[in-house]
Amino acid sequence: xxxxxxxxxxxxxxxxxxxxxxxxxxPLLAVSSHLATALGLGVITLMxxxxxNFLISLIRNHLHQQVRLPIQILVIAxxxxxADLCLQAYFYELHQRIGLFVALIVTNCAILGRAExxxxxxxxxxxxxxxxxxxxxxxxxxxxxxxxxEIIGYGTLFAHMDIILGTATSDLTxxxxxxxxxxxxxxxxxxxxxxxxxxFKNYLELRHERRKTLPVSQQVT
Amino acid sequence: MNKPVKTxxxxxxxxxxxxxxxxxxxENRIKHNQQVYALAQLAKVLPNANExxxxxxxxxxxxxxxxNSDPTGFILPLTTxxxxxxxxxxxxxxxxxxQVRGIRxxxxxxxxxxxxxxxxxxxxxxxxxxxxxxxxxxxxLKRDQGTFDHVSGATITTxxxxxxxxxxxxxxxxxxINSTATEKRSDD
Numbered sequence: 104x105x106x107x108x109x110x111x112x113x114x115x116x117x118x119x120x121x122x123x124x125x126x127x128x129x130p131l132l133a134v135s136s137h138l139a140t141a142l143g144l145g146v147i148t149l150m151x152x153x154x155x156n157f158l159i160s161l162i163r164n165h166l167h168q169q170v171r172l173p174i175q176i177l178v179i180a181x182x183x184x185x186a187d188l189c190l191q192a193y194f195y196e197l198h199q200r201i202g203l204f205v206a207l208i209v210t211n212c213a214i215l216g217r218a219e220x221x222x223x224x225x226x227x228x229x230x231x232x233x234x235x236x237x238x239x240x241x242x243x244x245x246x247x248x249x250x251x252x253e254i255i256g257y258g259t260l261f262a263h264m265d266i267i268l269g270t271a272t273s274d275l276t277x278x279x280x281x282x283x284x285x286x287x288x289x290x291x292x293x294x295x296x297x298x299x300x301x302x303f304k305n306y307l308e309l310r311h312e313r314r315k316t317l318p319v320s321q322q323v324t
Numbered sequence: 325m326n327k328p329v330k331t332x333x334x335x336x337x338x339x340x341x342x343x344x345x346x347x348x349x350x351e352n353r354i355k356h357n358q359q360v361y362a363l364a365q366l367a368k369v370l371p372n373a374n375e376x377x378x379x380x381x382x383x384x385x386x387x388x389x390x391x392n393s394d395p396t397g398f399i400l401p402l403t404t405x406x407x408x409x410x411x412x413x414x415x416x417x418x419x420x421x422x423q424v425r426g427i428r429x430x431x432x433x434x435x436x437x438x439x440x441x442x443x444x445x446x447x448x449x450x451x452x453x454x455x456x457x458x459x460x461x462x463x464x465l466k467r468d469q470g471t472f473d474h475v476s477g478a479t480i481t482t483x484x485x486x487x488x489x490x491x492x493x494x495x496x497x498x499x500x501i502n503s504t505a506t507e508k509r510s511d512d
Contacts, residue, residue, distance in 0.1 A: 170332045174332060178339070188350045192354050193353075
């Protein structure tokens with residue numbers, strides 16, 4: 104039986120949709136030039152994953168072999184459209200910046216992947232938890248990538264946060280340094296920073312492995 | 325009908341109805357947002373935040389601006405395809421005599437970090453056009469024997485915008501004289 108803990112660990116770390124499965128990279132790299140837009144898309148992806156996993160798990164007994172994939176895509180596309188309409192109605196300025204990539208969430212293989220691999224064959228509670236954790240994993244990577252690129256590429260952090268939090272918090276921008284490196288804001292820079300994050304994750308895992316395999320007497324801490 | 329088809333049809337129907345209801349619920353709000361956003365973008369070109377805009381029937385003078393119901397001028401569309409990468413779109417605010425009060429580029433695909441000097445947030449290059457009007461300057465870059473500074477690395481972009489400003493002002497001049505005349509006549 105699947106344990107809650109292993110689902111959570113899978114989604115956020117061991118089987119992270121962005122860092123390990125490398126899925127959904129197009130919107131990931133495109134919107135992560137600012138923390139605010141990255142956070143926005145991350146939250147929407149999380150919502151869509153949660154709702155599609157929930158709905159697909161709910162109807163899993165009616166998913167016949169022949170129409171399984173079309174139904175899953177239909178449910179995901181409907182969730183995305185709902186999210187898009189809400190975004191347009193309540194966060195219009197955010198929609199102006201990331202609207203194009205919201206529609207692209209439908210093609211985010213991470214979502215269909217979870218629907219197919221887990222939600223369509225597990226009870227609702229596991230499917231919901233998995234959607235939440237996978238979504239969180241994706242969101243976390245987006246937030247880290249967005250922050251790093253904004254700090255390196257613009258020398259600021261929390262710029263344009265008002266498009267998410269409303270106009271009351273109009274200026275949260277932190278100016279951190281005056282030496283912005285343009286490369287980080289461009290698509291190649293997105294790949295470079297993303298590669299460094301993957302490398303860092305692998306380094307942490309390798310170190311953890313090595314610690315575990317070393318006999319106790321040799322561990323220096 | 326066999327069972328899979330029935331299931332698929334049912335689910336498709338449920339999805340369609342949900343989306344239709346949601347669309348109906350959010351439709352007005354979204355339309356309202358679009359108008360507010362478009363006007364807010366446009367109002368940034370005006371020097372005074374209290375001015376109001378009214379849509380004009382003319383295609384050359386798209387909006388008329390008023391301050392406490394006194395006419396202050398017009399907003400002209402600024403477009404050019406001579407940029408480095410695709411169309412550059414912006415707005416030009418002029419007073420009743422055609423003198424530039426404000427200018428802003430709202431859409432472009434110029435190279436980030438180089439061609440984006442035409443964004444007000446990035447550079448004050450655009451400010452050279454303020455208070456210019458048709459005939460007050462030669463709307464070319466200095467290196468093309470004109471009046472305006474270019475930005476090295478972004479010559480094509482700055483040249484395109486400079487020429488577009490000149491062309492827009494020149495095209496608007498006859499219409500402007502007409503409408504200002506009507507404005508004055510109706511005042512008398």
